[in-house]
Amino acid sequence: MATSFEKYQKRKLRSSYFSVVVSIALILFLVGILGLLVLKTKKITDHFKEQIVVTVYFKDIAIDTEVEAFKKEVQKAVYTKSMTFISRDQAAEAFSKDIGEDFLKFLGKNPLKDAIDIVLNADYVAPEKIDEIEKKLLKNRVVEEVSYDKPLITLLTQNIQKVSFWVLVVSGVLTFMAVVLINNSIRLSIYSKRFTIKTMQLVGATRSFISIPFIKQSIKLGVIGAIISNIAVLIVVIYTNKYLPELLLLKDYGILLTLFAGTIILGILITAISTFFATQRFLNLRTDELYY
Secondary structure (H helix, E strand, O other): OHHHHHHHHHHHHHHHHHHHHHHHHHHHHHHHHHHHHHHHHHHHHHHHHOOOEEEEEEOOOOOHHHHHHHHHHHHHOOOEEEEEEEOHHHHHHHHHHHHOOOOHHHHOOOOOOOEEEEEEOHHHOOHHHHHHHHHHHHOOOOEEEEEOOHHHHHHHHHHHHHHHHHHHHHHHHHHHHHHHHHHHHHHHHHHOOHHHHHHHHHOOOOHHHHHHHHHHHHHHHHHHHHHHHHHHHHHHHHHHHHHOHHHOOOOOHHHHHHHHHHHHHHHHHHHHHHHHHHHHHHHHOOHHHHHO
16 A cells, blocks of 8 residues: 555656656747847848848949959958949840840840949948948949948838847846746645655754755756757757758857757756745745645
Protein backbone atom coordinates (compact mmCIF):
# COMPACT_ATOMS: atom_id res chain seq x y z
CA MET A 1 0.00 0.00 0.00
CA ALA A 2 2.81 2.32 0.91
CA THR A 3 4.54 1.41 -2.32
CA SER A 4 1.47 2.34 -4.36
CA PHE A 5 1.20 5.64 -2.50
CA GLU A 6 4.88 6.38 -3.11
CA LYS A 7 4.45 5.66 -6.81
CA TYR A 8 1.45 7.96 -6.88
CA GLN A 9 3.45 10.70 -5.16
CA LYS A 10 6.32 10.29 -7.62
CA ARG A 11 3.94 10.49 -10.59
CA LYS A 12 2.32 13.57 -9.11
CA LEU A 13 5.74 15.14 -8.51
CA ARG A 14 6.89 14.40 -12.08
CA SER A 15 3.64 15.82 -13.42
CA SER A 16 4.19 18.97 -11.37
CA TYR A 17 7.76 19.33 -12.62
CA PHE A 18 6.65 18.72 -16.21
CA SER A 19 3.99 21.44 -16.06
CA VAL A 20 6.50 23.90 -14.58
CA VAL A 21 9.08 23.13 -17.29
CA VAL A 22 6.49 23.50 -20.06
CA SER A 23 5.29 26.82 -18.63
CA ILE A 24 8.83 28.14 -18.35
CA ALA A 25 9.74 26.93 -21.86
CA LEU A 26 6.68 28.51 -23.50
CA ILE A 27 7.12 31.84 -21.75
CA LEU A 28 10.86 32.01 -22.40
CA PHE A 29 10.26 31.04 -26.04
CA LEU A 30 8.06 34.12 -26.49
CA VAL A 31 10.62 36.25 -24.67
CA GLY A 32 13.39 34.78 -26.85
CA ILE A 33 11.54 35.53 -30.11
CA LEU A 34 10.89 39.09 -29.02
CA GLY A 35 14.48 39.40 -27.80
CA LEU A 36 15.65 38.29 -31.24
CA LEU A 37 13.49 40.99 -32.82
CA VAL A 38 14.95 43.61 -30.49
CA LEU A 39 18.53 42.51 -31.20
CA LYS A 40 17.87 42.27 -34.94
CA THR A 41 15.75 45.43 -35.27
CA LYS A 42 18.57 47.39 -36.89
CA LYS A 43 19.40 44.58 -39.33
CA ILE A 44 15.74 44.23 -40.30
CA THR A 45 15.19 47.97 -40.72
CA ASP A 46 18.47 48.29 -42.63
CA HIS A 47 17.28 45.56 -44.99
CA PHE A 48 14.13 47.51 -45.86
CA LYS A 49 15.98 50.83 -46.10
CA GLU A 50 18.47 49.39 -48.56
CA GLN A 51 15.67 48.53 -50.97
CA ILE A 52 15.39 52.24 -51.73
CA VAL A 53 17.02 53.23 -55.04
CA VAL A 54 18.09 56.74 -56.08
CA THR A 55 18.32 57.15 -59.86
CA VAL A 56 20.60 59.77 -61.39
CA TYR A 57 19.95 60.75 -65.04
CA PHE A 58 22.75 62.19 -67.16
CA LYS A 59 22.49 65.07 -69.62
CA ASP A 60 22.80 64.29 -73.33
CA ILE A 61 25.79 66.62 -73.53
CA ALA A 62 27.73 64.61 -70.95
CA ILE A 63 30.85 63.04 -72.42
CA ASP A 64 32.06 59.57 -71.47
CA THR A 65 35.07 60.75 -69.46
CA GLU A 66 32.91 63.04 -67.33
CA VAL A 67 30.39 60.27 -66.72
CA GLU A 68 33.13 57.84 -65.73
CA ALA A 69 34.66 60.37 -63.34
CA PHE A 70 31.25 60.98 -61.79
CA LYS A 71 30.59 57.24 -61.40
CA LYS A 72 33.92 56.75 -59.62
CA GLU A 73 33.13 59.66 -57.30
CA VAL A 74 29.72 58.23 -56.42
CA GLN A 75 31.12 54.71 -55.99
CA LYS A 76 33.58 55.97 -53.37
CA ALA A 77 31.01 58.10 -51.53
CA VAL A 78 30.23 57.07 -47.95
CA TYR A 79 26.50 56.95 -48.67
CA THR A 80 26.81 54.41 -51.52
CA LYS A 81 26.21 50.74 -50.85
CA SER A 82 26.15 49.73 -54.51
CA MET A 83 25.78 51.37 -57.90
CA THR A 84 24.55 50.12 -61.30
CA PHE A 85 25.00 51.93 -64.61
CA ILE A 86 22.07 51.69 -67.01
CA SER A 87 22.63 52.87 -70.57
CA ARG A 88 19.79 54.35 -72.60
CA ASP A 89 19.76 51.24 -74.79
CA GLN A 90 19.37 48.98 -71.75
CA ALA A 91 16.63 51.23 -70.42
CA ALA A 92 14.80 51.13 -73.77
CA GLU A 93 15.01 47.33 -73.90
CA ALA A 94 13.68 46.98 -70.35
CA PHE A 95 10.86 49.46 -71.04
CA SER A 96 9.87 47.60 -74.21
CA LYS A 97 9.62 44.36 -72.24
CA ASP A 98 7.46 46.07 -69.61
CA ILE A 99 4.93 47.44 -72.12
CA GLY A 100 5.08 44.40 -74.40
CA GLU A 101 6.06 46.24 -77.61
CA ASP A 102 8.98 48.10 -79.14
CA PHE A 103 8.16 51.77 -78.58
CA LEU A 104 11.23 52.88 -80.57
CA LYS A 105 9.47 51.90 -83.81
CA PHE A 106 6.85 54.56 -83.15
CA LEU A 107 9.14 57.30 -81.89
CA GLY A 108 12.01 56.73 -84.26
CA LYS A 109 14.56 57.62 -81.59
CA ASN A 110 15.39 56.73 -78.02
CA PRO A 111 14.17 59.48 -75.63
CA LEU A 112 15.62 57.76 -72.55
CA LYS A 113 18.85 58.81 -70.89
CA ASP A 114 21.89 57.11 -69.46
CA ALA A 115 21.51 56.71 -65.72
CA ILE A 116 22.88 55.11 -62.60
CA ASP A 117 20.90 53.43 -59.83
CA ILE A 118 22.37 54.08 -56.39
CA VAL A 119 21.51 51.87 -53.45
CA LEU A 120 22.21 53.91 -50.32
CA ASN A 121 23.67 52.68 -47.07
CA ALA A 122 20.87 52.36 -44.54
CA ASP A 123 22.22 55.14 -42.31
CA TYR A 124 21.65 57.64 -45.13
CA VAL A 125 18.06 56.61 -45.92
CA ALA A 126 16.29 59.49 -44.22
CA PRO A 127 14.43 62.44 -45.82
CA GLU A 128 16.89 65.13 -44.70
CA LYS A 129 20.01 63.13 -45.60
CA ILE A 130 18.74 62.17 -49.06
CA ASP A 131 17.86 65.83 -49.71
CA GLU A 132 21.48 66.74 -48.99
CA ILE A 133 22.72 63.96 -51.29
CA GLU A 134 20.35 65.11 -54.04
CA LYS A 135 21.58 68.72 -53.83
CA LYS A 136 25.19 67.55 -53.95
CA LEU A 137 24.57 65.33 -57.00
CA LEU A 138 22.72 68.08 -58.90
CA LYS A 139 25.73 70.37 -58.60
CA ASN A 140 27.64 68.19 -61.04
CA ARG A 141 27.33 69.48 -64.61
CA VAL A 142 26.64 66.03 -66.10
CA VAL A 143 23.56 65.41 -63.92
CA GLU A 144 20.18 66.38 -65.28
CA GLU A 145 17.84 64.87 -62.71
CA VAL A 146 17.83 62.90 -59.46
CA SER A 147 14.78 60.71 -58.90
CA TYR A 148 13.58 58.76 -55.85
CA ASP A 149 10.34 58.03 -54.03
CA LYS A 150 10.17 60.82 -51.42
CA PRO A 151 6.76 59.85 -49.92
CA LEU A 152 7.92 56.25 -49.53
CA ILE A 153 11.09 57.28 -47.68
CA THR A 154 9.13 59.57 -45.34
CA LEU A 155 6.59 56.82 -44.65
CA LEU A 156 9.32 54.21 -44.15
CA THR A 157 11.19 56.41 -41.68
CA GLN A 158 8.06 57.14 -39.66
CA ASN A 159 6.98 53.48 -39.59
CA ILE A 160 10.42 52.26 -38.54
CA GLN A 161 10.42 54.71 -35.62
CA LYS A 162 6.96 53.55 -34.56
CA VAL A 163 7.83 49.86 -34.88
CA SER A 164 11.09 50.30 -32.91
CA PHE A 165 9.22 52.08 -30.11
CA TRP A 166 6.48 49.47 -29.86
CA VAL A 167 8.93 46.57 -30.01
CA LEU A 168 10.65 47.98 -26.94
CA VAL A 169 7.32 48.55 -25.16
CA VAL A 170 6.05 45.05 -25.94
CA SER A 171 9.42 43.60 -24.89
CA GLY A 172 9.14 45.28 -21.51
CA VAL A 173 5.53 44.15 -21.00
CA LEU A 174 6.25 40.57 -22.09
CA THR A 175 9.30 40.34 -19.84
CA PHE A 176 7.18 41.50 -16.91
CA MET A 177 4.48 38.96 -17.80
CA ALA A 178 7.14 36.25 -18.05
CA VAL A 179 8.33 37.04 -14.53
CA VAL A 180 4.76 36.98 -13.18
CA LEU A 181 3.72 33.77 -14.95
CA ILE A 182 6.86 31.83 -14.08
CA ASN A 183 6.60 33.09 -10.51
CA ASN A 184 3.01 31.81 -10.30
CA SER A 185 4.02 28.40 -11.69
CA ILE A 186 6.81 28.11 -9.13
CA ARG A 187 4.55 29.22 -6.28
CA LEU A 188 1.95 26.60 -7.21
CA SER A 189 4.67 23.96 -7.27
CA ILE A 190 5.94 25.02 -3.84
CA TYR A 191 2.37 25.28 -2.52
CA SER A 192 1.91 21.54 -2.99
CA LYS A 193 4.89 20.97 -0.67
CA ARG A 194 3.90 23.49 2.01
CA PHE A 195 3.24 20.83 4.64
CA THR A 196 6.64 19.24 4.02
CA ILE A 197 8.28 22.65 4.42
CA LYS A 198 6.45 23.33 7.68
CA THR A 199 7.20 19.86 9.04
CA MET A 200 10.92 20.32 8.40
CA GLN A 201 10.78 23.68 10.15
CA LEU A 202 8.98 22.22 13.17
CA VAL A 203 11.63 19.52 13.64
CA GLY A 204 14.34 22.17 13.78
CA ALA A 205 15.63 22.57 10.21
CA THR A 206 17.00 26.02 9.42
CA ARG A 207 15.46 28.24 6.74
CA SER A 208 18.46 27.90 4.45
CA PHE A 209 18.53 24.11 4.89
CA ILE A 210 14.88 23.99 3.80
CA SER A 211 15.08 26.58 1.01
CA ILE A 212 18.28 25.58 -0.78
CA PRO A 213 17.08 22.16 -2.10
CA PHE A 214 13.90 23.76 -3.46
CA ILE A 215 15.89 26.57 -5.08
CA LYS A 216 18.33 24.10 -6.66
CA GLN A 217 15.46 22.03 -8.04
CA SER A 218 13.74 25.12 -9.44
CA ILE A 219 16.96 26.29 -11.08
CA LYS A 220 17.28 22.89 -12.78
CA LEU A 221 13.72 23.23 -14.07
CA GLY A 222 14.46 26.78 -15.21
CA VAL A 223 17.57 25.67 -17.11
CA ILE A 224 15.72 22.77 -18.76
CA GLY A 225 12.86 25.11 -19.74
CA ALA A 226 15.34 27.68 -21.11
CA ILE A 227 17.18 25.03 -23.15
CA ILE A 228 13.89 23.81 -24.64
CA SER A 229 12.89 27.39 -25.49
CA ASN A 230 16.31 28.03 -27.09
CA ILE A 231 15.93 24.94 -29.27
CA ALA A 232 12.50 26.17 -30.38
CA VAL A 233 13.90 29.66 -31.11
CA LEU A 234 16.75 28.10 -33.11
CA ILE A 235 14.23 26.16 -35.20
CA VAL A 236 12.35 29.40 -35.92
CA VAL A 237 15.64 31.12 -36.84
CA ILE A 238 16.60 28.31 -39.24
CA TYR A 239 13.14 28.36 -40.84
CA THR A 240 13.17 32.18 -41.18
CA ASN A 241 16.71 32.18 -42.56
CA LYS A 242 15.57 29.79 -45.29
CA TYR A 243 13.11 32.37 -46.64
CA LEU A 244 14.91 35.58 -45.64
CA PRO A 245 18.64 34.78 -45.97
CA GLU A 246 19.47 38.47 -46.38
CA LEU A 247 18.81 38.97 -42.66
CA LEU A 248 21.86 36.77 -41.92
CA LEU A 249 20.20 35.31 -38.83
CA LEU A 250 22.45 32.24 -38.67
CA LYS A 251 25.64 34.21 -39.30
CA ASP A 252 25.20 36.56 -36.34
CA TYR A 253 26.69 34.11 -33.87
CA GLY A 254 27.29 36.82 -31.28
CA ILE A 255 23.63 37.85 -31.21
CA LEU A 256 22.39 34.25 -31.05
CA LEU A 257 24.80 33.33 -28.24
CA THR A 258 23.82 36.49 -26.34
CA LEU A 259 20.14 35.64 -26.78
CA PHE A 260 20.52 32.00 -25.69
CA ALA A 261 22.71 32.89 -22.71
CA GLY A 262 20.32 35.67 -21.70
CA THR A 263 17.36 33.28 -21.84
CA ILE A 264 19.11 30.74 -19.61
CA ILE A 265 20.17 33.44 -17.13
CA LEU A 266 16.63 34.85 -17.08
CA GLY A 267 15.24 31.36 -16.42
CA ILE A 268 17.68 30.81 -13.57
CA LEU A 269 17.09 34.21 -11.94
CA ILE A 270 13.29 34.10 -12.11
CA THR A 271 13.00 30.54 -10.79
CA ALA A 272 15.57 31.06 -8.03
CA ILE A 273 14.05 34.32 -6.78
CA SER A 274 10.47 33.03 -7.06
CA THR A 275 11.33 29.85 -5.15
CA PHE A 276 13.14 31.76 -2.43
CA PHE A 277 10.20 34.06 -1.74
CA ALA A 278 7.66 31.24 -2.06
CA THR A 279 9.46 29.08 0.53
CA GLN A 280 9.94 32.06 2.86
CA ARG A 281 6.23 32.78 2.66
CA PHE A 282 5.26 29.31 3.82
CA LEU A 283 7.95 29.31 6.49
CA ASN A 284 6.44 32.50 7.90
CA LEU A 285 2.92 31.08 8.07
CA ARG A 286 1.46 29.43 11.17
CA THR A 287 0.52 25.77 10.86
CA ASP A 288 -3.23 26.49 10.86
CA GLU A 289 -2.76 29.05 8.05
CA LEU A 290 -1.44 26.35 5.68
CA TYR A 291 -4.98 25.14 5.11
CA TYR A 292 -6.11 28.44 3.53
